[in-house]
Amino acid sequence: MERIISARFDIPNADQLDVYLEHGGYRALKKVLTEMTPEQVIEEVKKSALRGCGGAGFPTGMKWGFVPKDSPKPKYLVCNADESEPGTFKDRQIMEKDPHGLIEGILIGAYAIGAHLAFIYIRGEYWYLKEKLERVIDEARQGGYVGRNILGTGFDCDIIVHPGAGAYICGEETALLESLEGKRGYPRLKPPFPASVGLYGCPTVINNVETLAWVPHIILRGGEWFHRLGTEKSGGHRLYSLSGHVVRPGVYERPLGYPLKRLIYEDGGGIRDGKRLKAVVPGGASSPILTAEEAESATLDYEPLAALGTMMGSGAVIVMDEDTDIVRTTYSFIKFFAHESCGWCVPCREGTRWMVKIFERLLRGGGTERDLEMLVTLSDNMFGRTHCPLGDAAAWAVGPAVKKFRADFERYLTRRGAVAAD
Ligand SMILES: Cc1cc2nc3c(=O)[nH]c(=O)nc-3n(C[C@H](O)[C@H](O)[C@H](O)COP(=O)(O)O)c2cc1C
Ligand code: SF4
Numbered sequence: 001m002e003r004i005i006s007a008r009f010d011i012p013n014a015d016q017l018d019v020y021l022e023h024g025g026y027r028a029l030k031k032v033l034t035e036m037t038p039e040q041v042i043e044e045v046k047k048s049a050l051r052g053c054g055g056a057g058f059p060t061g062m063k064w065g066f067v068p069k070d071s072p073k074p075k076y077l078v079c080n081a082d083e084s085e086p087g088t089f090k091d092r093q094i095m096e097k098d099p100h101g102l103i104e105g106i107l108i109g110a111y112a113i114g115a116h117l118a119f120i121y122i123r124g125e126y127w128y129l130k131e132k133l134e135r136v137i138d139e140a141r142q143g144g145y146v147g148r149n150i151l152g153t154g155f156d157c158d159i160i161v162h163p164g165a166g167a168y169i170c171g172e173e174t175a176l177l178e179s180l181e182g183k184r185g186y187p188r189l190k191p192p193f194p195a196s197v198g199l200y201g202c203p204t205v206i207n208n209v210e211t212l213a214w215v216p217h218i219i220l221r222g223g224e225w226f227h228r229l230g231t232e233k234s235g236g237h238r239l240y241s242l243s244g245h246v247v248r249p250g251v252y253e254r255p256l257g258y259p260l261k262r263l264i265y266e267d268g269g270g271i272r273d274g275k276r277l278k279a280v281v282p283g284g285a286s287s288p289i290l291t292a293e294e295a296e297s298a299t300l301d302y303e304p305l306a307a308l309g310t311m312m313g314s315g316a317v318i319v320m321d322e323d324t325d326i327v328r329t330t331y332s333f334i335k336f337f338a339h340e341s342c343g344w345c346v347p348c349r350e351g352t353r354w355m356v357k358i359f360e361r362l363l364r365g366g367g368t369e370r371d372l373e374m375l376v377t378l379s380d381n382m383f384g385r386t387h388c389p390l391g392d393a394a395a396w397a398v399g400p401a402v403k404k405f406r407a408d409f410e411r412y413l414t415r416r417g418a419v420a421a422d
Pocket of ligand 1: 051052053054055056057058080081082083084085168169170171172173174206207208209211212388389390
């Protein structure tokens with residue numbers, strides 16, 4: 001299989017402008033600025049069936065098309081580099097190994113929507129990548145690819161890198177905008193959507209790092225080519241972050257519609273120490289857990305995963321072997337969500353904390369059957385009743401785990417006072 005977005009990952013110094021240019025860099029930007037109108041760029045991205053790689057899978061071309069052309073306000077493009085979904089580490093690879101590819105995608109996106117200023121909101125822990133991106137942007141500016149009158153075409157666009165401060169909720173696009181404006185990162189009510197009322201009340205597109213890094217390839221080789229690589233509704237390849245109990249964890253570029261079984265057994269080398277598969281979380285901690293049987297029949301695509309009651313999310317596949325204690329795994333997820341809940345709405349703020357308390361009771365050996373019922377009821381009552389999707393994710397982490405791995409949970413009901421909840 002041809003590697004596309006990851007093709008430059010193995011080229012030494014591909015993060016330097018001269019090496020990037022030697023390997024086809026900034027050709028797509030030049031093509032866009034000299035041969036295409038913004039509408040044609042949006043049309044090409046629509047044809048590609050590229051879907052957002054940040055979690056929700058929204059069609060990128062359609063999102064760009066929502067930006068009002070006649071608005072007198074400035075428009076902004078924001079690249080979401082917060083990458084905080086547990087299990088996800090693919091955007092880091094792009095920023096480390098092919099950062100100019102991201103910058104080129106951002107510039108093309110900005111041109112398509114009529115933005116002259118773009119932001120990269122990067123997670124605080126990636127401070128070393130913030131410095132790197134700033135160096136890369138400076139290098140691109142010296143080369144005439146960023147700033148005023150790019151490539152002599154009259155198009156202006158600058159890029160600012162802004163660090164987050166360690167809050168998972170600031171990866172949610174509207175909380176991110178609040179944070180970028182210098183406020184506390186509470187999610188906004190939608191509608192209005194950011195495409196019409198976004199950063200500083202102006203039309204704004206927010207896209208994930210990987211989404212934007214795909215764009216130059218689509219421009220150079222055509223939307224139809226990209227669409228054919230994937231499935232009917234989801235074009236192209238994706239970067240999957242494979243982690244957990246596999247022999248070869250890592251970032252793998254594979255098509256949409258790829259069998260999860262192949263990712264685990266062929267690419268990942270199977271389960272470590274010859275053990276059996278027990279469970280898989282297919283799209284980061286926000287996606288409901290699958291049993292081994294479900295995982296082995298699953299394909300990595302939005303609709304098939306939704307039919308299994310889970311989701312594609314950020315493409316973060318977490319593999320668990322037969323020795324995994326699903327109670328402890330779920331406890332670590334719910335502790336994460338309780339800690340990261342911004343506290344704005346009651347079902348999420350209170351629900352996640354009650355869940356943590358119930359897990360701690362179970363783990364200490366004081367749990368009852370009623371606690372298991374309570375976890376399922378809490379999950380059902382939180383789902384769909386929160387202000388932003390973090391509450392749904394927390395509910396999804398718990399309800400399906402209790403239902404599908406009941407035996408793991410019941411084992412704790414007989415362990416009186418045995419285990420410490422650390
Ligand atoms: C709690 C929460 C955290 C999120 N974190 C991220 C993140 O770290 N990176 C990201 O790209 N999208 C994240 N998202 C999704 C964004 O809200 C948004 O859908 C995405 O950035 C849009 O870009 P895309 O269309 O290119 O996927 C998160 C969503 C939620 C609800
Ligand atoms: S669901 Fe949770 S994270 Fe989202 S707004 Fe409500 S309290 Fe905040």
